[in-house]
Structure formats: C-alpha cells, structure tokens
Amino acid sequence: MEQIINFNQNFFAKDKDQYYIMNSKRSFKYNQDLSQKNHQTISTFHSYGHLYEPDIGNFLVRIIKPGDVCVDVGANIGMHTLLMASLNADKTENNADKTEKSKIISFEPNEKCYNELKKNIKLNKYKTVEVRQKLLGEKPGVESFYHASDKDSGTSYALKEIDDQSLNWEKVKTSTLDKELKHEKSIKVLKMDVEGFEGNVLRGSKNLLEKDLIRYWIIEYTQHCLARNNDSLDTLRTLMEKHNLEMFILDPSGGLPKFIPNKVALKTFTIPNLLFTKTKHLNEDWVMEDIENHIKPKSLWPM
DSSP, rough: EEEEEEEEEEEEETTTEEEEEEEEEEEEEOOOOOTTTHHHHHHEEEEEEOSHHHHHHHHHHHHOOOHHHHHHOOOOTOOHHHHHHHOOOOOOOOHHHHHOOOOEEOOOOOHHHHHHHHHHHHHTTTTSEEEEOEOOOOSSSSSSEEEEESGGGGGGGGESSSSSSOOOOOOEEEEEEHHHTTSSSSSSEEEEETTOHHHHHHHHTHHHHHHHHHEEEEEEEEEEHHHHTTTTTHHHHHHTTTOOOOEOOOOTTSOOOOOOTTTTTOOOOOEEEEEEEEEEHHHHHHOOOHHHHSSSOOOOOOO
16 A cells, blocks of 8 residues: 655754744655554554654754765665655755755665565655665675564564574675775765664774764664674774764654763663764754753643
8 A cells, every 4th residue: 555654844044143944845655564564663653643763764854955875774665765865856946956966875685675665766756766685794795694584574684693593594695885885975874774783784884984974874772682793882882983973862853862972871671773973063964953842841841
C-alpha cells in the first residue's frame, strides 16, 4: 500500500540583527506492508504524527539543504534516505543550480530491504539517490558473518565471529567507507545504523575522519549490540575524539542537540542516536534556537 508522508521544513536565516523563519511543505512516498515487523515499527511513528525516528528525522529536516551530499549506512527500506532526498532535491528556480550537486549514497546489505529501497526510490522518481548493496566494515575484502533476519529486517546484523548457531548466517566480504566514498570532497551528514557494527565501520573511515570530510556523523548507540563486537560507547567516543569531534545527543523534539562532555556516562533504557561533530558547524548551520519549550515544558506547565 502506497503511503504519503507530509511534513514541514522551517528555514532559519539571519540578516544583520533580524532573524527569519520560512516554512516549506515537503513530502515523500513509500510502499507499506504491515505484515512486516519493520513496517509496523515505521507505521507506529507515523501514526503519532512523527517522522520515523524523530530525533534523526527532525535533525535532517533542520540541516539538509539543496546541493548537499548525504550518506545513509544501514538504510533498510529507506525512510531516512527518502527524507534526505526530499530535502536536497528542491528544484525550485532559486535552487536549480544547487540541486545538480545533490546526492544521496545509501548502503544496505540485506537483499530484501535493498530491493524495497530501490522500489521506494523509483516510486518517488528521485534521481539523486545511489543505492549500494554492500556490507561496510573495518577493512575491504574481509569476510564477516551476516545474519539477515526473516522476522524483522531491522534486527539483521554482522559479526566477525558467529554468536548464535541457531540463526542463519552467510559470509559476506566487507567494503569500507573510505573506499566507497573516496571520490567525495564534502559530505553534509552521514547516518549510521548497523546494529552494533558501528565501531568496525568507523575504523574503516580513517581517511574520511582525518580529512574531516563529513560534517555530521549520526551514530545509533545500542549498548548490547556494540558489546557483541567488543565495542562500547567509550571505544566510539575515543575514536571520534582523536579527530576533535564532540559528542551530542539528538533531540526527538527537534531542538538543538545536547552536548555531552567526554567524561559523562549515559544512562538510558531506550536507544539514542549520537551526533559527532564540531560546535563550529552547529554555530554555522543552526542559526537560532527556540527555547520556550525548554524553559516552560508542557509536562510542568500543562496550561
């Protein structure tokens, strides 16, 4: 069943001492199949009037502009890919030249999801999206074990050594972000959700990190998934700190990402998305923050 997702994008700008907010209506479509667990999860967010994974979705809406290059690692059926494409594919007269430079590169190793993703891109007639059916890791050409879940594609994952013999596994050779993105000169945002393989993918991004080619790194943090690859929040944070990247937590309400000092531990029962970037980038891209809901949250002041 074809579903249309409508949303608003606010543009914040400054001219001398004046701040301006401009609103634009956006939309994209996808093929929905509620017999599948991952589709049910996606539909739940939409039923409450939210973008899928609103912490990621709202951040992307705020920072992506026509002409941006974006990367989606672990794209599944493409909810973030489609959102990215809807934001950087603005073909209005003022953005015609910028749109020519727009690009989305999406990676999805699961064959079923890969095929669904391609169909969703075709449904929207997006020309800026390139999909690659590849498993990313630490080194190119190295075999890893990949489990493609029949019950929920959102829980498919890769390991260097099998941890559950009862599951179906296949050997897949990995590529790396350094290899796949070697021709890219500047990337606005990269989103990564690979069910615990994030550390391996980041270690395969040495050149991208050293040259500071990616402005915003969005990384899912799932403690137990990282642990099965001998990774943790500390290993991710230490790796990114070496490249002078600070850690933030994305805000589901769309507010300015929350800075987390490097010695502060995280306590959470849900799955947050980390943002690694430099404060100067947020200074340049965020422009203004509406703090009314922060000062007077509805939970404290229902009237």
